[in-house]
Amino acid sequence: xxxxxxxxxxxxxxxxxxxxxxxxxxxxxxxxxxxxxxxxxxxxxxxxxxxxxxxxxxxxxxxxxxxxxxxxxxxxxxxxxxxxxxxxxxxxxxxxxxxxxxxxxxxxxxxxxxxxxxxxxxxxxxxxxxxxxxxxxxxxxxxxxxxxxxxxxxxxxxxxxxxxxxxxxxxxxxxxxxxxxxxxxxxxxxxxxxxxxxxxxxxxxxxxxxxxxxxxxxxxxxxxxxxxxxxxxxxxxxxxxxxxxxxxxxxxxxxxxxxxxxxxxxxxxxxxxxxxxxxxxxxxxxxxxxxxxxxxxxxxxxxxxxxxxxxxxxxxxxxxxxxxxxxxxxxxxxxxxxxxxxxxxxxxxxxxxxxxxxxxxxxxxxxxxxxxxxxxxxxxxxxxxxxxxxxxxxxxxxxxxxxxxxxxxxxxxxxxxxxxxxxxxxxxxxxxxxxxxxxxxxxxxxxxxxxxxxxxxxxxxxxxxxxxxxxxxxxxxxxxxxxxxxxxxxxxx
Numbered sequence: 001x002x003x004x005x006x007x008x009x010x011x012x013x014x015x016x017x018x019x020x021x022x023x024x025x026x027x028x029x030x031x032x033x034x035x036x037x038x039x040x041x042x043x044x045x046x047x048x049x050x051x052x053x054x055x056x057x058x059x060x061x062x063x064x065x066x067x068x069x070x071x072x073x074x075x076x077x078x079x080x081x082x083x084x085x086x087x088x089x090x091x092x093x094x095x096x097x098x099x100x101x102x103x104x105x106x107x108x109x110x111x112x113x114x115x116x117x118x119x120x121x122x123x124x125x126x127x128x129x130x131x132x133x134x135x136x137x138x139x140x141x142x143x144x145x146x147x148x149x150x151x152x153x154x155x156x157x158x159x160x161x162x163x164x165x166x167x168x169x170x171x172x173x174x175x176x177x178x179x180x181x182x183x184x185x186x187x188x189x190x191x192x193x194x195x196x197x198x199x200x201x202x203x204x205x206x207x208x209x210x211x212x213x214x215x216x217x218x219x220x221x222x223x224x225x226x227x228x229x230x231x232x233x234x235x236x237x238x239x240x241x242x243x244x245x246x247x248x249x250x251x252x253x254x255x256x257x258x259x260x261x262x263x264x265x266x267x268x269x270x271x272x273x274x275x276x277x278x279x280x281x282x283x284x285x286x287x288x289x290x291x292x293x294x295x296x297x298x299x300x301x302x303x304x305x306x307x308x309x310x311x312x313x314x315x316x317x318x319x320x321x322x323x324x325x326x327x328x329x330x331x332x333x334x335x336x337x338x339x340x341x342x343x344x345x346x347x348x349x350x351x352x353x354x355x356x357x358x359x360x361x362x363x364x365x366x367x368x369x370x371x372x373x374x375x376x377x378x379x380x381x382x383x384x385x386x387x388x389x390x391x392x393x394x395x396x397x398x399x400x401x402x403x404x405x406x407x408x409x410x411x412x413x414x415x416x417x418x419x420x421x422x423x424x425x426x427x428x429x430x431x432x433x434x435x436x437x438x439x440x441x442x443x444x445x446x447x448x449x450x451x452x453x454x455x456x457x458x459x460x461x462x463x464x465x466x467x468x469x470x471x472x473x474x475x476x477x478x479x480x481x482x483x484x485x486x487x488x489x490x491x492x493x
Contacts, residue, residue, distance in 0.1 A: 127181030
């Protein structure tokens, strides 16, 4: 005979306590024989029970906790380079506005050791010399001393960058990535320790990419605040191949505005003109800074910093993360004016706006606009970008094949790692996104269980009642909906 709502609730509670019943670790729902209407009625009632939500349908705000001030330069400037005297000069300004004797700080042994430890911790692939991080670590003392000596006597020359292509999700295009050797990564890190504090204090406050104490969520929080303040017309700008098209001469001039040490400038120039080797041919780039280089993000920020101040002086609200930026306006006329100014600045600085990806969007429209993986639309709704969802599902599909030889527990543990990482970034999305993803993933796992039960045909509605959500919870599967609900509740306290 059919199961009553009370019996189903009891069995669900047993699942939640870790006691799966019947079948292939699942609950078999026995339908009461009778007319078609009765069966349909049973399925309808069970379906209603299945769709019931037990979490609060709200959205986690970007400012769930009060954001503190970014840490001061004094707190993160590398102590092997930045003495108290230098920090005082950084705070008060140096004579003439330019820094002089810095090269000796680069080849300083303590700085190179600190840089080497950082590179070793980050691991990464080997360059053209095939020397791995592990190999370098085993000869750490000798390697560091050789680098220091080569830098000191100016015999150091960076090796070629090993070029590899990474597929862009949702596109046939591929993104070039340059992998320097471990030795060159150490020198670049040591150079970064010297240059980063000098330039960071000059960067605009609403530049968030690759800066200490700032990140994507700070930029998104700023966008949210501007939307709430009525800046709903958005210039969604996209620089075409930005990292690969930065002009070397203009970039070096901007570095030289703060640095007068010719040896440091020469070292920066060498890294910009590092040869590229892709396995078939080698060449020297005439423009751009290699993606994958340790110092490339800093140089990219240096080149775009004047744009930040230019738009700010014109009265516009800019939010920038590396080469991804939006300008928030109150009216379409303001947005059109901002876009024209951006076009002029970009042209004057030998860059190019993407002709199809650059546009003016209305955040209140159904389409909205995308920024840093989020889509803002219809005033309040936030969703992950289609590419972000596709990437997640592609990863989860690879971990949940029907022919998997792993146990369900092993599969779930592997899946949970991906889910928690994705949730950490997209926790601010609308609650419905998590509900839909939970349902989609459970169906993937049900397909595995059907295969192991030697059932033919496609998955049916019956499977959803045989392996209820509570069953997967008892197996340890992370529920994005539940995690989101807990975050919402913590925000309301």
